[in-house]
Amino acid sequence: MDALIPVPRTSPAPGAVHVPGWLTVGEQRELVDCCRAWATGPVPLRHTRLPRGGVMSVRTVCLGWHWQPYRYTRTAEDVNGSQVAPMPGWLAGLGRRALVDAYEDTTAGEGYVPDTALINFYDDQARMGMHQDKDERSAAPVVSLSIGDSCVFRFGNTENRGQPYTDVELASGDLFVFGGSSRFAYHGVPRVRPGTGDPRTGLRAGRLNLTLRMTGLTD
Numbered sequence: 001m002d003a004l005i006p007v008p009r010t011s012p013a014p015g016a017v018h019v020p021g022w023l024t025v026g027e028q029r030e031l032v033d034c035c036r037a038w039a040t041g042p043v044p045l046r047h048t049r050l051p052r053g054g055v056m057s058v059r060t061v062c063l064g065w066h067w068q069p070y071r072y073t074r075t076a077e078d079v080n081g082s083q084v085a086p087m088p089g090w091l092a093g094l095g096r097r098a099l100v101d102a103y104e105d106t107t108a109g110e111g112y113v114p115d116t117a118l119i120n121f122y123d124d125q126a127r128m129g130m131h132q133d134k135d136e137r138s139a140a141p142v143v144s145l146s147i148g149d150s151c152v153f154r155f156g157n158t159e160n161r162g163q164p165y166t167d168v169e170l171a172s173g174d175l176f177v178f179g180g181s182s183r184f185a186y187h188g189v190p191r192v193r194p195g196t197g198d199p200r201t202g203l204r205a206g207r208l209n210l211t212l213r214m215t216g217l218t219d
């Protein structure tokens, strides 16, 4: 029954907007199909290795630019040395539409040309610790799309990993945008809720998250 009650949009902080149910099931299904293809390569989905020897529990594949802690490169030297798949123009367009809708401003997408997407896959156990997205040389907003199982998305402050923060429930199809004074806010995913996804998306288990970003980098 819950799915029938529309969840209102919220803004946990200035520049940060949560738009529930932004993607249709059909759009989610198309993105799932694309993510399946991107996961196979040229650089495959992998657990990112951290400099101190740890391994991230999420598995990630990148488009446009390859992210590894804490930089972007065109080739994935930490995986297989291949150049990552290009960032499709239609996905950048989806990012512009996301900004227009999130900020309810027809001009909000102007000049927004995301040139990388980080695609994270969470199984039931995967988490993401509190961090800032700060390896970009651009303060353009981050557009985040969620598909599959719901999660707790912890959206914090720009100073540290602790309080104050807001726990936002991100469900399949939800959009979350953070820009402006929230662009460099700490955020993370302390919990995924197994079994809450909609199989019509084509994802039977787990959670997909796509973040679209402008790196501000040139070749």
Ligand SMILES: O=C(O)CCC(=O)C(=O)O
Pocket: 118, 120, 128, 133, 144, 153, 187, 188, 189, 209, 211
């Ligand atoms: O999975 C999410 O919702 C957040 C992903 C994230 O924080 C990141 O990719 O930096």
